[in-house]
Amino acid sequence: MKTFKMQCKYEIIRVLRNRYFVFWSLVMPILFYYIFTNVVNTNAPDKAEWQAHYLMSMTVFSVMGSSMMTLGIRMVQERSQGWATFIRITPLSDTVYFAAQMIGQSVIHMLSITIIFIAGALINGVSLTALEWIMSGLWILLGSLPFLAIGTLIGLMKKVETAAGVSNVIYMVLAIAGGLWMPLEIMPKIMQSIGKWLPSYNFGNGAWEIIRGNMPDWRNILILIAYLAVFMLLSKYIRRKQEAV
Amino acid sequence: MNKIVSLTNVTKSFQHKTAVNDVSFTIGKGEVVAILGPNGAGKTTTISMILGLLKPSAGEIKLFNHQPHEKQVREKIGTMLQEVSVMPGLKVREILELISSYYPNPLGIQQLIELTGLTNQDLKTRAEKLSGGQKRRLSFALALAGNPELIIFDEPTVGMDITSRNRFWQTVHQMAAQGKTIIFSTHYLQEADDAAGRILLFKDGAVVADGTPAQIKSRISKQSVSFFVDPEMSLEKLYLHSEIDDIYRKNNRVYIQSSNTDRVLELIFQEKIGARDIQIERGKLEEAFEQLTSGAKEAI
Missing domain, CATH: 3.40.50.300 (P-loop containing nucleotide triphosphate hydrolases)
Known part of the structure; x- marks a missing residue:
């Protein structure tokens, strides 16, 4: 138990000391949020709703990024620098190691969600009911699972540079095409129909529904679960192939 | 156990x-x-x-x-x-x-x-x-x-x-x-x-x-006894003993290779060949290592 706590604690410290994490997961989303709700005039019919909507978009953007990049790149780093091998020789069990990483990551996500929500409340005075704040926070926390699975896929790559490049591209494509930067409705028809099937759109849409007083769509939940299953199987399959050498 | x-x-x-x-x-x-x-x-x-x-x-x-x-x-x-x-x-x-x-x-x-x-x-x-x-x-x-x-x-x-x-x-x-x-x-x-x-x-x-x-x-590199001797002196008698593996001259010294150096010393005095400045040399691990592993280099 002591080991587990210690492992969680240091997993969290490591993420917080990572400058890329602080920049991409906290500074960028808050900056974007400020720009797209204050500087750029978006002509939104319902200003308060747009401000809440975009706050969700940016929180989803942040958590999606740290799920894929922080986790994935760190896995590659640990493997390429021999740390993963060293850990295998210590008595630390794989279960504890994996669980601590997941818990560490979740704590980090809760922190990001809280900070960005507070930023929204301070910058634009976004006000939601307590239930809406909690529900949307929980949705974002749980909805990050398929993206963590993408993170483990990226984590299977051999070089840190490749992993960083690939994850960046996937991140940006998913964010834009999934309507996190600007609503899907203002995009061309074809983009809209593709976007609706992307995990990022379904992740975001759950939160957008919640702040409008609805529950996330079943469709959103099912699609996210399907993606989670596919990415996990894929990751397992590739790992087995890599180990077969 | x-x-x-x-x-x-x-x-x-x-x-x-x-x-x-x-x-x-x-x-x-x-x-x-x-x-x-x-x-x-x-x-x-x-x-x-x-x-x-x-x-x-x-x-x-x-x-x-x-x-x-x-x-x-x-x-x-x-x-x-x-x-x-x-x-x-x-x-x-x-x-x-x-x-x-x-x-x-x-x-x-x-x-x-x-x-x-x-x-x-x-x-x-x-x-x-x-x-x-x-x-x-x-x-x-x-x-x-x-x-x-x-x-x-x-x-x-x-x-x-x-x-x-x-x-x-x-x-x-x-x-x-x-x-x-x-x-x-x-x-x-x-x-x-x-x-x-x-x-x-x-x-x-x-x-x-x-x-x-x-x-x-001791197993791999052989030990040897070396000494100075009058160049005119014949060493043929020594060849007759089976304990001796090899005899050669290097820098005016005679080297006698054998796994039993005590016996070699005995023979040198028995045969009265007039050996001077006798030394017993043990093989160095360095040499043993090279002997044993030299084949590996050729393979590459």
Whole structure:
């Protein structure tokens, strides 16, 4: 138990000391949020709703990024620098190691969600009911699972540079095409129909529904679960192939 | 039964080559064993299998009479791998605390500092900012963190300067004196000769010699008796004795090769050949090593 706590604690410290994490997961989303709700005039019919909507978009953007990049790149780093091998020789069990990483990551996500929500409340005075704040926070926390699975896929790559490049591209494509930067409705028809099937759109849409007083769509939940299953199987399959050498 | 490590008919084949071929040996408590051999002899593969990082293709490996990957085994071993491993994002002290927490009876940080030569300044440094030598010391400290009974080093002194090397061996001897079992691989002959009580000499994936440095020397490189003698003197009489393997002249000295140098001395005086400045030379481990491993170079 002591080991587990210690492992969680240091997993969290490591993420917080990572400058890329602080920049991409906290500074960028808050900056974007400020720009797209204050500087750029978006002509939104319902200003308060747009401000809440975009706050969700940016929180989803942040958590999606740290799920894929922080986790994935760190896995590659640990493997390429021999740390993963060293850990295998210590008595630390794989279960504890994996669980601590997941818990560490979740704590980090809760922190990001809280900070960005507070930023929204301070910058634009976004006000939601307590239930809406909690529900949307929980949705974002749980909805990050398929993206963590993408993170483990990226984590299977051999070089840190490749992993960083690939994850960046996937991140940006998913964010834009999934309507996190600007609503899907203002995009061309074809983009809209593709976007609706992307995990990022379904992740975001759950939160957008919640702040409008609805529950996330079943469709959103099912699609996210399907993606989670596919990415996990894929990751397992590739790992087995890599180990077969 | 104080067997700490035992390998029985262990073979490891990769796709195109057999890295380790039918190796068997046991290592008892308190031994300091060098796995010596040229590059590509199968040292690292053998160590990886002992550590449970690789599975043997055939044969069996037991540590403390258990499988290498079992938790109770892992709690008793410490290791320093060839590749320097660091955990980015954490300070040295934090890493040491974290790894120590995995073990039931860890050594304290203070002890680790004394044993490895890490400084208090190093403790506050983030792992990724350490110099090569500092990283090596950190790896050494990590190997000792769990107060292990069996310590395994893969090419430990590569990249160490002379001071750290001396300090390293000093600590290793200290550990050995405490009854810990130590296995290290090296391709430095001198190191194996100086530090180990036993050498396992590897060549082409097999153990070609196993014994104390002295035993290996006497077995492999022949001893000889050399002396000055009047050039007119015939040495033919000596050829008649079967104990003598070879006689040759070099720099005006006569060299007589034999595994029984005492008998050679007796013969020299018996035959009254008037030998002066007699010396007995033992083969150097260096030569034995080259004799044994020279074939490997031709293969490449």
